[in-house]
Amino acid sequence: MTPLIDGLQYANWSEKIFRQMREGGVDAVHVTITYHETFRETVLVIERWNRWFEQFPDLIFQGFSAADVQLARDTGRTAIFFGSQNPSCIEDDIGLVEVLHRLGLRFMQLTYNNQSLLASGCYEATDSGLTRMGRAVVAEMNRVGMVVDMSHSGERSTFDAIDHSSRPITISHANPASWHPALRNKSDDLLRALGASGGFLGLSVYPHHLKGGSACSLQSWCDMAARAVDLVGPGHVGIGTDLCQDQPDSIVEWMRVGRWTKTMDFGEGSADAPGFPPMNDWFEDNRHFGNIRAGLQAAGLDRATIDGLMGANWHAFFDKSFGPLPAKTQLRQRAAE
C-alpha cells in the first residue's frame, strides 16, 4: 500500500492526537515546531518533542530520512518530521542551518507573512525578493538537505527561491488562488513554475484557504485537487492539511503577532472572527484522511494519482530532499557562485 503523509500540521500535541494519527493510519507528518522562536526557544520545543518520543515510543518517533516513512509503516508508528514556519530559529547565523538540520529540521519557510532577513512575506506591501542573506541561506539549505518552504512568502520572493535554489522547493500548505483568491493561496503562474522546477505543493484544508471557508464541500476541494495536479504536474502534489487541532486562540495570535508588533494583527482572520476558524465536517482530525481519499475517488481521479496525493508523492520528495548534496555537486555549486 501507499504511505499516508501529511505535509503540515501544527496541533496542540497530546497522546490523544498521537493515537488519532495511528487510528487514521498516518505514516508521517511534517510538524511545525517553531514560528517566531529564537534558536534557544526552538531547542526547548525540540526538547519537548524528545520527551514525547520517550513517552510514546509505540506511537511516534522522529523522522530524519525518507526511509523512516517505511520504518513507520513496518513498526505501526507515525514518523514526525520537524519544520519551521519562519527563519527566526536561525537568527542571523547561517551556521544554525546545519545545526538545526542535524537536530532534524527538514523544512524551513523563508518568511512567515512578514519581511524576514531572507525574503518577503505575503502580507508585505512590497515584495523585494530574496535578500543577500536569503541567497546564502538557500544555498546552505540546499547543501545540507533542508527544504525551502515558501507557503507564507510573497510571489516575487517565491519565484526568486525557485530560481535560486539548486534543489526543488515546496509550498507545503496552500491552494490555487484561481480556486479561492486568498492572500495565502498561489497564482497559477507560480504553481506552474513550481512544478516545472520539480517543486512540490501541499494542498491545505485550513478553512481560510478554502472556497466557502469552513463550509467548503469535499467535492469542491477534490475538484480543486484534480486541477492542482494538472497545474503543478503529476507527482508534485500532496496534502498539507495545516491542521491546528486543539490549539487555543492564543496560539493563532502568537503565529500572527509574535513579538513584532504591539498592536493586534488578524492575519487571515478579522476583528469579528479573530480565532482559529472551525474545520469543515469532512476533515476535523487525523482519522479523516479516508474521507479525502473517498472524495478523490468520487471526483474520478485514478488510483495512481490518488495514491500519489495521499502520500507517495511526498515520500518521493522526502527521498530526494533530506540528504546532503553529494560533495561533487557542492564543488560545482561553489564554482558557479
Next chain:
Amino acid sequence: MTPLIDGLQYANWSEKIFRQMREGGVDAVHVTITYHETFRETVLVIERWNRWFEQFPDLIFQGFSAADVQLARDTGRTAIFFGSQNPSCIEDDIGLVEVLHRLGLRFMQLTYNNQSLLASGCYEATDSGLTRMGRAVVAEMNRVGMVVDMSHSGERSTFDAIDHSSRPITISHANPASWHPALRNKSDDLLRALGASGGFLGLSVYPHHLKGGSACSLQSWCDMAARAVDLVGPGHVGIGTDLCQDQPDSIVEWMRVGRWTKTMDFGEGSADAPGFPPMNDWFEDNRHFGNIRAGLQAAGLDRATIDGLMGANWHAFFDKSFGPLPAKTQLRQRAAE
C-alpha cells in the same frame, strides 16, 4: 592493524594540526569543544567545527559511533568526537543532554575543578558528591549514550558517579597519583574501583600530570602506563594526551577562570609559571605517537597490551558507550529508580 585513538585533545585547531594527525596515523580523537560556554556558545563552537569538516573533508570528519573509527581507517581520515570538560553547556536544562548528544557530544565532564550543578570539582575544599541534578543527568547520559567523564572531579564525586552510573564512566585524561601526586591525578583505590566497574582511564602526557613535569622521561611514563594497566585492568586503559597544541596562554586562563571569578586562579600552574607548560620532547604533537608505542615496547609490554593502549581499548569502549540504552534496559532502569 589496531586503531590509534587519542582520548583527549584541546588544540588551537588548524589545517596544520589536521595534517599532523594524518601524518601520525591518528584514526580518532576525542576533542574538547567547550569548558564554561553556555549552550548557545557551545553551538557556535560546533558551527566552527562544521566549517572545518566542510573545508577539510579529506582530512577529518565528525564521528558519532565506534563504526566511524573504522570509516576513518578505510578513508584515510581522522574521526573527531566531541566532548565537554564541564556541564555549563547543558545549563540547568536536562533536555540539553539529548540535544547535545544528537549534535555529537559523546563525553561530558560533570565538573571542571569547581563545584558544578552536578558534582564537586577536584579543587573544592569540600567534595559533596553527586547532587540531585547530578544523579538525574547521569541517568539521562546513560540513556542517550553520553559518557560520564570525571577527569577534573573530586574523589568522592567520582566514586558516586561510578556507583550511580548504569554504564561505565571514564577519566579520560589523568594519571595515577601514586606515580605523581598532582591534585588532578587519581588514587589507586579510585582507579581500581573505576576498572572494576568497567570504566576507562586515558593516560595524560600533559606536563602537570607527569612525574618530573616537562622533563619526565618516556621510560618513566611507560613504566607508569604498565602499572596503570595492572591497577585499572587490561582493556580499560588508553591514552588521553591532553594535548593543547598551539594554544595561546589566554586559553589556559579561560579554562581556569572562565567567568566564575574576578581574580586569577593558576590551577595547576603558578604565578611564576601561569601559562601552558612546555610539552616534553617525546610528545609534542600528533606525529609522535610512534614514540609512545616504541617506549611501551622498550618497557616490555606485550603486543596485545600495546595495541590496546594505543587505541583498541578506546575503540571497544566507544562501541559500548555511544549508543542509546536498549528500550528494555531503559524500562528496567526507570523501575529501579
